[in-house]
Amino acid sequence: MKELFSNFGRIQKNDPEFHEIFEKFAYGEVFEYSNLSEKESILVTLASLLACQSPKAFKKILLAALDMDLTAEEIKELLYQSVPYVGFARAHNFFGIVIKVFNKKGIELPLPNRSNTNPENRHKKGRELQDKYFGAEIIQMMNDNTPADQQHFNRFLEGFCFGDFYTRDGLNDQERELITFVFLASLGGCESQLMGHIQGNLNAGNDKEKLISALTVVMPYIGFPRTLNALSIVNESCE
Template identity: 25%
Template sequence: MTEQHLPASQLALLPIAAFTATGDLERLDPALRRGLDTGLDISQLREVLVQLYAYAGFPRSLNALGVLMKIVTERRQQGIEDAPGHAPVAPIPTGTDLLAAGTANQTRLAGAPVTGPLFDFAPAIDLYLKTHLFGDIFSRDNLDWRSRELATVGALSALAGVEPQLQAHVRISMNVGLSAAQLRQAASVLAQAVDADSGRRTLQALERHLAPAP
């Protein structure tokens, strides 16, 4: 396998995230089973579904976690012992350290400090993004950042009307080490495993990112 190709386990995250975001539990079930079969452990899958509440909402995250719990129980009853994985090892910052850690994580992911008139208009959302999403969630080291970004791209690709956020996360994906070829592979998987629109949105976001500045 060359560096231009993503491993099967990371590719499996894309439909899992997409079906979680759209609430398609019927298609999520086999996607989660395939994820376990590719070698993803229970902790990694659980972490993806927890993270996605920040992009798809608590109801869909909770529903998806319920599906995963059912699958793990069924497989255990069938004698299939899926790897449990591990809880986060690094301590999660608290108090004022949480804002500092989240700001640092966000800056590293985005490639520069994130500011703008929207955050001046609604400073609460800026605080929540920095402390909770990028502080609490992205400080949890039981899932690497490349996998987190692939899951985010998968989720956003399946949702109409969030193209600016998908564009941002395609850029962030490349900031954390994913290549253009790997993201094209992700778009192809989304087109085949989810639907044509998901693949198209991802590919268009990538091509916009790669286009030379006017």
């Protein structure tokens, strides 16, 4: 992670005092309390920077990440996964950043198609994943309790969020749910959704310790209030 932070040369040159403080904390002390792999650490960092709308830092870390453990396909899938949660208005600029970085690295575009659904089965496959992550009874109860004039939002979740994105190759179930947890924690104000995706993480195979580690890694980027809010929900949900 220090290799990633070394890209912030302008800060180091013009404000060495802050650079030293932040580097020792964010890329030293923080990692003494995380059990994430290097790849997972980079994924959650990029996810947090995207949700927090920090394009310059995202680009600098992405440049280094592609020389380490992350593949172009995994970066593409992180972008895709972000759209249902942060919205395309927030994700749009990051698509442009990734395209520029890929071009600079000589990565041929477009990348191969990773979709596993079509217009006929996207809702069915999306519902299957919703049931897998959150439980069929919970999803059915949500649908039954939604007023008729709002049912289309459930259809959007089923077909767009889960059918179009969660079914894709490129990231596994644990990675998708982990970065989704980080998107929501980084946005703030998404407590009910965060609670749902904590359960989704547990069902996908990520344990409480991994969620705490993810918050530990992204805390320098999202600050204490959002971190402690998310940590409180993790503790409540994992009792």
